[in-house]
Amino acid sequence: MARLEEGLSVGVVAGEALAGIDEASDARGRGALARLPWIPTLIIVALVVAAAGAPLIAPHSPTEQSLPDKLLPPAWQEGGNAKYLLGTDVLGRDVLSRLLYGARVSLTVAAAALLAGGAVGLAVGILSGYVGGRIDSVLMRIVDATLTFPTILIALLLAVSLGQGLRTMVLAIALILWARFARIVRGEVLTVKGRDFVALAQVRGCSHARIMGVHILPNVMNTFMVLLSLHIGFVILVEASLSFLGAGIPPPTPSWGQMVSDGRSHIASAWWLSFPPGVAILLIVLAFNLFGDWLRDWLDPRLRQQV
Amino acid sequence: MTGPGAAGEVVLELRDLHAHLSTRWGVVRAVDGVSLTLREGETLGLVGESGCGKTMTALSILRLLPRPAGRIVRGQILLEGEDLTAKSAREMRRVRGRRIAMILQDPQTSLNPVFTIGNQLVEAFRVHLVEGLRALRRRAEEALRQVRVAAPAQRLRDYPHQMSGGMKQRVVGAIAIAGSPRVLIADEPTTALDVTIQLQYLTLLREIQARTRLAMLFITHDFGIVARMCDRVAVMYAGRIVESGPMRDLFAAPRHPYTQALMAAVPKMGARPERLVAIDGQPPALQRLPPGCRFAERCRYTDDRCRREYPPTFTVGPAHEAACWRVEPSAPRP
Numbered sequence: 001m002a003r004l005e006e007g008l009s010v011g012v013v014a015g016e017a018l019a020g021i022d023e024a025s026d027a028r029g030r031g032a033l034a035r036l037p038w039i040p041t042l043i044i045v046a047l048v049v050a051a052a053g054a055p056l057i058a059p060h061s062p063t064e065q066s067l068p069d070k071l072l073p074p075a076w077q078e079g080g081n082a083k084y085l086l087g088t089d090v091l092g093r094d095v096l097s098r099l100l101y102g103a104r105v106s107l108t109v110a111a112a113a114l115l116a117g118g119a120v121g122l123a124v125g126i127l128s129g130y131v132g133g134r135i136d137s138v139l140m141r142i143v144d145a146t147l148t149f150p151t152i153l154i155a156l157l158l159a160v161s162l163g164q165g166l167r168t169m170v171l172a173i174a175l176i177l178w179a180r181f182a183r184i185v186r187g188e189v190l191t192v193k194g195r196d197f198v199a200l201a202q203v204r205g206c207s208h209a210r211i212m213g214v215h216i217l218p219n220v221m222n223t224f225m226v227l228l229s230l231h232i233g234f235v236i237l238v239e240a241s242l243s244f245l246g247a248g249i250p251p252p253t254p255s256w257g258q259m260v261s262d263g264r265s266h267i268a269s270a271w272w273l274s275f276p277p278g279v280a281i282l283l284i285v286l287a288f289n290l291f292g293d294w295l296r297d298w299l300d301p302r303l304r305q306q307v
Numbered sequence: 308m309t310g311p312g313a314a315g316e317v318v319l320e321l322r323d324l325h326a327h328l329s330t331r332w333g334v335v336r337a338v339d340g341v342s343l344t345l346r347e348g349e350t351l352g353l354v355g356e357s358g359c360g361k362t363m364t365a366l367s368i369l370r371l372l373p374r375p376a377g378r379i380v381r382g383q384i385l386l387e388g389e390d391l392t393a394k395s396a397r398e399m400r401r402v403r404g405r406r407i408a409m410i411l412q413d414p415q416t417s418l419n420p421v422f423t424i425g426n427q428l429v430e431a432f433r434v435h436l437v438e439g440l441r442a443l444r445r446r447a448e449e450a451l452r453q454v455r456v457a458a459p460a461q462r463l464r465d466y467p468h469q470m471s472g473g474m475k476q477r478v479v480g481a482i483a484i485a486g487s488p489r490v491l492i493a494d495e496p497t498t499a500l501d502v503t504i505q506l507q508y509l510t511l512l513r514e515i516q517a518r519t520r521l522a523m524l525f526i527t528h529d530f531g532i533v534a535r536m537c538d539r540v541a542v543m544y545a546g547r548i549v550e551s552g553p554m555r556d557l558f559a560a561p562r563h564p565y566t567q568a569l570m571a572a573v574p575k576m577g578a579r580p581e582r583l584v585a586i587d588g589q590p591p592a593l594q595r596l597p598p599g600c601r602f603a604e605r606c607r608y609t610d611d612r613c614r615r616e617y618p619p620t621f622t623v624g625p626a627h628e629a630a631c632w633r634v635e636p637s638a639p640r641p
């Protein structure tokens with residue numbers, strides 16, 4: 001017995017020493033915020049600023065035509081005009097202004113589609129994974145069926161039947177997204193569900209709703225956040241593809257995909273029509289992917305200190 | 308070490324409990340007529356090899372058998388006189404945590420990795436107390452102190468991954484007793500811990516029990532732990548209890564051949580390290596149980612009657628019972 005007491009007091013001293021170490025690592029943990037990936041963050045901030053402040057920043061109206069000024073090259077090139085920094089398109093509209101306004105479309109579509117599709121997918125995934133059994137089978141077959149439809153095809157169908165526009169586009173993308181989210185979240189729930197803390201929550205008398213909301217949801221949240229950030233790029237690409245195919249936002253509202261598409265026929269003579277929106281899409285998708293990588297590490301308490 | 312006092316009144320009683328699991332390969336009779344009693348302040352060791360129904364018995368008590376496969380088909384579970392098998396799901400939720408709590412084997416997964424220790428303790432208290440957050444935090448700190456976690460105030464802010472296994476298992480213990488339960492089911496709580504930490508943890512459980520008069524159902528396959536922890540022992544084989552009795556009597560004179568074989572298989576300190584003693588054969592498949600004694604195929608003393616008829620439980624000493632034809636009072640002594 002006496003030896004045990006000794007053992008315990010040794011344990012206590014060791015524990016106190018450990019507590020000190022942990023505080024140090026805690027400080028490092030908070031420093032992780034400072035280790036934000038700067039370049040992706042800057043690009044994302046720039047996009048948000050461009051979208052929100054387009055009316056203030058843009059030198060021209062995105063739809064204002066000026067036929068005498070059509071197809072002007074960027075300002076720094078021979079024949080360029082300082083009035084049009086990135087040149088003008090076939091109808092004499094300012095490419096820079098259209099680029100800035102185009103960010104609004106991309107961001108709105110991305111935010112709305114992800115919010116709708118993500119929320120549905122998260123709910124279905126948690127329910128399916130946690131409840132299991134017949135409900136799980138039925139939900140997952142619906143997911144399978146949804147995933148077999150090519151995104152573009154659904155969007156084209158909807159565009160034809162509902163008419164082009166922002167709402168159709170959001171609906172089409174959300175219809176595809178929820179299934180991808182549900183599938184991955186469900187898998188994650190299955191691994192979390194098998195851990196003892198879920199069983200113990202049940203032993204403590206938690207209801208199923210509480211277990212799903214309080215114990216499982218936070219554990220799949222980091223996966224979900226990463227999925228969100230990775231899919232922002234995907235959504236912007238789909239939006240651009242649809243606009244490129246002419247099933248997106250109807251003209252003259254500028255969108256990046258539309259701009260790339262419009263510039264295609266002049267690619268040999270007027271590179272500045274397709275190039276800036278193309279680069280914008282590339283940068284944004286890349287930025288959100290990099291940001292998602294960092295987010296995953298930051299959201300996991302075990303990895304936070306190493307970020 | 309002896310028990311923390313004379314046994315009090317009966318807190319939990321199982322009467323002829325049958326729990327079946329329906330699987331693709333047939334109905335598994337995981338718990339097949341288990342009767343046992345657990346008194347206030349007492350520790351009952353439930354011993355047996357893997358797959359003999361120990362954990363299923365525990366899950367039956369909590370009515371948490373895997374669904375939809377598992378269900379209790381017969382028998383009663385009396386908690387302080389109330390039959391748990393008759394309770395609704397909602398009523399059972401109020402029993403769990405507040406009147407019966409449980410500790411599982413693996414501390415690594417017993418805590419939610421995304422919440423701090425403090426949050427998890429507060430949540431455990433919140434289930435049965437209506438108090439402000441500050442009061443709950445104080446309780447959480449006090450709970451950590453009671454399970455001998457050093458620097459509890461700092462530890463509350465830690466995440467589970469920042470703690471050692473032994474420390475985590477203490478926190479699991481603190482969470483389990485947060486609802487001041489009458490019964491604690493410990494399912495091999497020290498299997499995943501180092502031997503030195505095991506001893507500390509067992510001592511801690513004893514302390515908690517002495518303070519709260521908890522009735523403990525201790526599931527294990529380690530006779531060393533049984534000897535240290537338990538007042539009484541029940542040996543389970545293939546879904547049934549084959550022998551039960553006071554720990555000392557059972558250790559001094561095991562009467563069922565299975566208990567004897569188990570004891571013989573425990574390596575002895577000081578003996579020459581030769582081949583470890585093992586029991587030949589496998590336990591019967593629980594979906595195709597033989598009509599007679601389940602241990603018959605592996606028993607040295609088997610005769611025709613053993614294969615034909617399952618032996619009833621005979622009293623072989625004060626509070627000591629065994630289910631074997633060989634201990635039948637009229638039978639010739641071995």
